[in-house]
Amino acid sequence: MKIIVAGNGKVGAALTRQLSAEGYDLTLIDSNLKVLESSEERYDIMVVQGNCASMGVLMQAGVKEADLLIAMTGADELNLLCCMTAHALNEKIHTIARVCNPEYMDQIFAMREMFGLSMAVNPERQAAVEIERLLKYPGFLKRDTFTRGRVEIVELRIDSRSKLCDVALNDMYGIVKCKILVCAVLRNGKAVAPNGNFVLREGDRIFVTAFTNTLTVLLKNLGVITHKTKRVILCGGGRISYYLAKQLENSGIGLQIIEKDAGRCRQLAAQLPAACIIQGDASSQFLLESEGISDCDALVTMTGLDELNMIISLYGTSCNVPQVITKLGHMENTSILGSMSLDSVISPKELCCNTIVQYVRAMENQTGAALTVHTIADGQAEAMEFLVDEKTRHCGKALKTLRLKKDVLVVCIAKGARMEIPNGDSYFNIGDIVYIVTGRDKSIYQLNDIFE
Structure with a gap:
């Protein structure tokens, strides 16, 4: 499949990688020649320098033969024009645009066909949704949701006071008293696929599959x-x-927003009358202490x-703020993050x-995609x-009889309204939904890819 990525900023660079x-057959467009040369040296891709909304530049990038265009520049208007132009040159092309301005939200939905958009993404809004979910369950570092919120993978840190410290996974049920499955453990910056004999240690970060209605328990x-x-x-x-x-404006949560720019403060004050806007x-x-950082519920x-976010977060932790969430734009060096003991990190x-x-x-695998x-x-x-369909192999067979690829774990099976944390005797049938966890080095595009 031929893909064009327009814009090599943070998101564009991550997508390229x-x-x-x-x-995938990848072509990268950017106006910055140095950025393009750096990406060309690191990856097996084609590069085109120029304005991604220009018809000539898109033609040079091979837009007429491309299957997908992803417009990720820092300007919403440029992304939209890029998608419109690409769609005019190739009616069959799929287009994805990054659109971040809140003023465009309604019209993007209403005018999708006019813009030639297959999908619009908003990283900032996605981050806000994730932060709101974490604020609802302060005990978790991260929450990922499946099946419209019925199943979650949550992240917990094991410290010296944790009831799970020095406990083998086989012995966990006697402590948690609810059905869960530890599907991955991060220890010293390395991900481990644990078995039942694996003993949790101080400093481990564990990823637990659980039903949403058991999280409180x-x-x-x-x-x-x-x-x-x-x-x-x-x-x-x-x-x-x-x-x-x-x-959060209708949740009853009191918000204090600290912003350095006076003009932005006035803008926020007009847009968010329920929030307390502080210029500083x-x-x-001194400012954090005067605003009561030691008494707040979350920072x-x-x-x-x-760097500034990490420093403020570490200071918040030292002030015993119960929940600290840090936004990071770069997460390439995760070993450094692990050594800093940051709690929840949002990227x-x-x-x-x-x-x-x-x-x-999903485009590449029209049926059977995740x-x-x-x-x-x-x-x-x-x-x-994954949804189990008529093409899925081994339906009705117990999991203990199947040969799965190394480091692939089946963590949950949904049979209609009934959810199951599986054991060796569990099985799936057509119409069930199967949840798996696998290492990033595995190429799992369809459910059948998990089998040897």
Whole structure:
């Protein structure tokens, strides 16, 4: 499949890295020659320098033979014009545009055909949705949802006080007293696919498959004390803060947004009358203390600088803020992140990438493609859900009789309204939904790909 990526910023570069690794025929367009040369040296791709909305540049990139165009520049208008032009040159091409301006949300949906859009993505809005979900369950570092919210993979950190510290997975049920499955463990920055004899140690981050309605039970039995979030401090007044504030405005949660730019503060004050907007430097210890950081329920750091976000988050942790969420634009060096003991980390780039990669895989496999794809364990593993159809092999056979590829784990089976954490005697039939976790080095496009 031939794919054109227009724009080599954070999201575009991440897409280039992942899609080229999966073997797609990739052409990258950008106006910055140095950026293109760097990508050309690192990946097996074609590059074209120029304006991605220009008809001549798109023709040079091979738009008439392309199957998909992904417009990821930093300008919404340029992305939309790029998709419109590509669609005019090739009616069969699929197009995806990054559109971040809240003012465009309604018209993008209403005018999709006019823009020639197959899908619009908004990394900032996706990040706000993820942060809101974490604020609802403060005990988890991360939550990934499947089957319209019925099944989740949640991330927990094992510290010295945890009831699971030095406990083998086979002995977990006596502590958690609900059906769960540990599908991956991050230890010293490396992802491990554990068996029942695996013993959890201090510092491990575990990824647990559980039914959504058992999450409260899980936290309670682990002794993780959670209380309703009543006051949140947001550091940075960008688009994520705006989207998050809009989502939380009817929740009864008090919001304080700290933003350095006076003009942006006035704009936010007009758009978000229920929020308290504070002009100031979010890295100022005096300002954070005067705004009551030690008494807030959650701190979310979303300035434009990753380093600043990490420093403020670490300070929030030292002030015993119950929940600290950090937004990061770059997550390439995950070993550094693990050593810093940051709690929840949100990457708009990674969230957007996952959505687009899922669309690309579905295009290539029109039937049998994954319904949902989530990246877990600092990008070292993927969690996917598949619908079992008439082409799926081994229907009705017990899992213990099947030969699965190494590091592939079946973590849940949905049989209509009934959900099952599987054991060796479990099986799937046509119409069921199967959830798997696998290492990122495995190419799993359809359910049949999990079998040897």
